[in-house]
Amino acid sequence: MNKSSSDKPAARTAADGDLGDAAELSEPAALTPSQPFLHSRGASWFELSLATLLAMVILLPGLWSYTLVDPWETHYAEVARHMLEGHDFVHTKWQDEGFRSKPVLTFWMIAGGLRALGLGADGGFSGEMVSSPMVMFAVRLPFALFAVLGLVMTFWMLSRLVSRRTAWLGLLVTSTTPFFLLVGRQAITDIPMVACLMGSLACFAMAVHAGDSPLRAIARIRGREINAFHLFLAVLVALIGWQLAYYAYYFAAYPKLAAGIRVPVPYLLLPGGMLLGLVGFLVWSIRISPTRYARQVYMYWFYALLAVSVLGKGLPGIGLAGLVCFFYLLLTGQWRLLAKVEIPRGILLCLLIAVPWHLAMLFKDGRPFLRDYFLIHLWRRAAFGVHGERGTFNFFLSQIGIGMWPWVALLPAAVGDILSRITGRTRAGGVRLLIAIWAVVSVGFFVAVQTKFHHYILPAVPALALLVAFWLDDVLAGRVRNVTIAALAGAAIALLLARDLMGEQKQLIELFIYRYDRPWPSGAPWFVDASDAFLGFGLAFAGSLLAFAFPRLRRVGMLALGTSALVFALWVSNVYMHHAATHWGMREAIQSYYQQRQIHGIDIRYHGARQIADEWDGHDGSFLIRSLIPDHLSVGQPMSVRVELAETGGEVQVERELHGTVERIAAAENRFWVALAPEELAKLDELVARGRGESEPEQRPQRQVNADRLIAWQLYWRGENFWSGGEIWGPFAATKTAFKDTDNKAFLQYLNTEGIPGQRYYLVTEAGRASGLRGVLPTPQAKDSFEILNTSSNKFTLLSFVL
Template sequence: MGSSARPALLLAICALLFLLGLGTLGLTDRDEGSNAEAAREMVESGDWVTPTLNGVPRFAKPVFTYWLISGSYLAFGVNEFTARLPSALFGTALVLMQYAFVSRLFGPAVGLRAALMLLLNIEILAIGRLVLTDMVMMFFTTVSIFSFFLAMWGEGKAKRWYWGFYIGMGLATLTKGPVGLLVPLLAVVPYLWLTRRWRDVLRECRPLAGTLVFLAVAAPWYTAMFMLHGSGYADSARGDTLTRFFSVIGGHGGTVLFYVPILLLGFFPWSGFLPATLVQALQGSRSAVAQDRQRHLQILCAVWIAAVFVFFSLSSTRLPHYIAPLFPAAALLVAASWDRLLSEEGGRWGRFSLWFTLGIGGCLGLAFIGVDWAYDRFNAQILLEFPAAAQVGPGWAPTAIGFLILGGMGLFGYAALTAGKIGVSFGIASSVMAGAVMLILTVALPQFNRHFIAPPQELAAIAGLNLDATDQLVAYGRPKPSLLF
C-alpha cells in the first residue's frame, strides 16, 4: 500500500464510523444534553466566557469544548450532528496523529495497525460520537506525550517539541480541568524515574519557561472566571475535581476492579494482548538500552497505561470513559508486538494472548446472543424501570452481532494459528469490529433511540410549534438537559 493510500484509507474509515448517522440519535442525558445546550446558550447570549445551562452558570467543565461546539453551530446550524461534530473530528485527528507518530518510529505498516487498533474498539468509537469533553482532551494529552517523546529523543531543532508538551497540557486543562495536566505527568514522570533519564530531561526541557507557556494557554480563562464569579466558581471547580476523586458523585461508584471489564471489553478485540505486552515492556526497563527508541517508547506506553489505569481505579467516582486517555498507548503497544506475539517467537505469552482474546470474544458473543433470553427472563423488572420497553423488543441485531463475533473469532483464531496468516488475522479482527459497529449504528441504535432517547426532544419540538412566545414549558421533577436543547 502506498504512502498516501494509508492515510486516505484511515480517513475514509473514520468518516464512515464517526459520521454515519451522527445526527440521527437523540442527545443522551445528562452529559450530552447539558454540553450541547450550554454551547447553544453561549451562541445565543454571546457570552464566550461563562457557560450557562438553562440560564444558570455551568461550572462543571472548562470552556474549550463549548467553544468548539459553538463554532460548529455557527458554521453549520444547531442540531445533534453539529453538536457531536467536534468529537468526531478530533477522533479522526487522533487516529491520523497516531498513524503519523508510530510510522515515524516503527514504519508505516505498524503505524497503520496502531491507528486501526485505536479506532476499532467500542470505547473510542463511542466517545467520538458523543457530545463529551473526553475526545478533545484525549487528543491534547496524546499530543503532549508524543511531543515529549519526540523532544527527548530529538537533536537540535527537534527539542522544540517540548513546547508541544506544555501547550498540549495547557489545552487539555482548558478542556477538562486538572486531569488534562495530570494524564501527561502520570505517563512521563514515572517513565523518567524508571529509566533514570530525569536528570537529562530536566536540563533540556526548560521547565520554568514551559510552565509559563502552560499558564499562558490555560490560565486566562480560569482567571476571568474567578474574577467574574469569585469563590463560587472556585468552590464548584474544586468540588468537581477533588471531590470526584475522594467521594462518589452522581452514584457513579464501583470497586477498584471497575475498570478491568471496561478495558477488556472496551478495547476488544485487542485487549487480550495487553497483559503480555505490558509485562514484556516493563521487564528490564531500568536497564533498557540507552539508544533504543522503540524499546523506550514501549516502556513509556506501558507506564502510561498502568499509571492512568491505577489512578482512575483509586478514584471514588468511576465512569467507563475516564480511562480513555490510555487507549492510544494501548493500541501502540499491542501494534508494535502483534507480529512477534503471533509468531513462534511469541512463545507462551503469544499463546496466552491468543486464547485470552478468543475467550473474551466468546463471552462477548454469547452475551449478545443471550440478550433475547435476558429480556424475557427479566421482563417485569425492565418494564418497571423502562415502561417504553413494552413497545419494543431487542430485535434481531444483538443475535446477529453475537454470531458475527463468534464466527469472526473462530476465523481469527484459525488465521493466527496458521503460518504466514498473521496479517490476515489482523484483517479479520478489524472486520469483525467494524461489522459489529455498523450493525449497532444502522439497526440497533435507531430502534433504541425511537423509544428511549428521542421522546423528550420530540415533546419539546412539538411544544415549540404550539406555544406562544410568552408561554412557558414546565417539566415536573428534574428536567432533562436534552429537553432544554
C-alpha cells in the same frame, strides 16, 4: 508433541521490511545530525492523509443519525446554546444560574459547531433543536475531529519511531475499539482531554528521540523558509489572539463584575496580561534563546496540547502526562532530558493558554466559581467522590473488557509479552516503554480517584490498544513465542464477552452514560434485540483469532480480525447506537410536541424603548416569526404579538397586544409571517417615538413563541432543556414550566395561576411516571382529555391534556 515452529522467534523477512519497519531492535536511540530527524523514514504525506481519511470514515458517518444521549450531551449542549443566546462566551450558564462544573472548551466547541453549520443563531428559533438531524452532527462534529487528531498524531509518531506497520495497526486497533470510538462520537468533555493526551505524549516521544536534529524548512514563502516552529507560532498567535480580542471587547461592553470582585479596568488588565505573555514567549523563543531544534518544537506542542486539555476537562490531562513522563525518565535514567524539555517556556505556554478563561470566569462569577469548580468538582471528586459510583481496581475491569472488544482478547498476551521483553535501550523499545507506562499510570490514577464513572478509564484505552498493536506487529514479524496459546485464549475471551453482551445488551451504551440501572428496551412495544449480531461478531472474532494458531494463516487471521473489527465498529456506531440512543434520550418526544402544538403568536420583552423603535419604526405590517412549523398551521389563522417594555429592574411597565393573521408560511425555512393592520401597528407609535432618542440598553430583547406549553413534569434529565431550546425556562411567568419536585405543589400552582382553561398542555416525563399524571390533574376536563402521545423511548413519554 513437537513444538510448533510458530512459537520460535523468526528472522525478519523482506515482506516485513516492505511494510515499513523504521526501527530495528538494534537501532540507536537518536539519529545523527547528518540524517535529520524530521526527514527520517516514516509515513509519507500520502499515508498521513490516508490515515486521516480512514479515521474520519470510522468516526464521522452517522453522527447525525441518533439523538444526543442524556444527561451529559444535552447538558453541555444547553450550556453552549445559552452562550449563543446571550452572546456571552465567558460566563457559562445553565437554566437561570451559573454552570461551574466544567471548563469552557466543550461549550466553545459545541457553539462553534452549531454556528459553523448555520444553526443556533441567538440561541436558536423555537423548535430549532429538534428541527434537523444536523443539530446532532453540529454538536458532535468537533469532538469527533478531536478524536481524529489524537489518532493521527499517534499514527505519525509510531510511523517515525517504530514502524509504519505498527502505526497502521495502532490506528486500526484504537479507532475500532468501542470505548474510544463511541466516546469519540459523544459531545462530552473526555475525548478532547484524551486526544490532547495522545497528541502530547506523541510529541514527548518525538522530542525524546529527536536529539539535536535541527529544524528544516518545510516550505518557502516569497523566498523565506518556513519551518515547524513558524507553524506553531501561527497556531499560538491565532489561539491567543482571538481570545485576547474577545476579552477586551467583552469586559468593555459588559463591565459589571461578580459581587466581591474588584479588578481595575479588566478589559485592559486581562488582555494586556495575555499580550505581555505572548510577546514574552515570542521574544524569548526568537531572540533571547532562539528555537533551533525539532525537539523544542515538539515540546512546545506537548505543553500547548496539555494546556488545551485543561480547558477541556481540567487538570487530569496534565496530571497524567506529568506522571507518565516522570516514570519514563525514572525507569530509563535519562534525567539529562530535564534540561532539554523546555520546562520554563512550557509553563509559560500553559499559563498563557489555560489561565485566561479561568480568570475571566472568576471575574464574572466570583467566589461560587472558586467553590464549585475547584473545591467540589476538582478536589472533592478526586479525593472523596461526588456523584457516580465508588469502587477499586475491579470497577474498571469489566468496562475495559466490553469497551475493548474484540481487541481485549489479545490484551493479556500483549501485556505479558511487553512486561517480559520491555526495554528502553532502543528507539522502538523506548516508545513501547512509554506506552506501557501510560497504560499503567492511567489505570492507577483513575483507580485512586474516588468518583467513578465507566468512561473515566478512557485515558488508558489508547495505551492498552497500542500494546495490542505492538503484539500484533511482533506476531507478524515472528518475534512472539506462544502465539498458539494466546490465540486459543483470545478466542475463548471473545466468545465469553459475546455471551455477556447478548445477555446484557446495554453494556456498550453504558460505557459513557450517567446511570447504570436503566433498562434495555427489550419488552413491548420496542423489542430491540441485538443478541444475534453480538453472536455473529463473537464467532467472527473467535474464528479470526483461531487462525493465529496456525503459522501460515496468521496474516489471513490478521486480515479477518481487522476487517471484522472494522465492520463491528461501523455497526456499533451506526446501527446499535441508532436503536439504543433513542431510549436514552427524549428528542423524539419533544419533536412530537413541536409538530403537534398550536401556535398562538409571539411574546417579546424589550428592555428599552430604543429597542422597540429599532424594530417597529416604519414597519410594513408583515411580522416574521421563526419556528418549527406544526402540522396544522394554516394561512388566515389568528395570531397575536404581545409587546412588553421592562426598563427598570426587569419589571414590566408597559404591555401592548397586536392582533393579526398568518399571511404566508415557508415550512422548509421554519418561518411564517403575520399580517398586522395599520391600526394594530399604531398601538406602538408612542413607544416608537419615545425610543428614537434613547440609548441602546445592555440587555437584548427576549422572545418566545406563544404556543401550547410544554411542561417538564417530575423530570430533571437535561434533555428537556436543550431540545426545547430553553423554552421551559423562558423569560415569562407562563413559560417557566420545569417542575422536577414530586410533591406537585409548584406544578398545581402553575396550572391554577398561569393555566388557561380550554388550552392544551403537553408534558414530557419519565415513562414510569406517565400513568400517575391523570390522578394529579386538577380538573375533570383535564382528566378526561389526558392521553399518551409518544412512547418512542422506553424512558421518556410525551403526554397531553386540555385544562
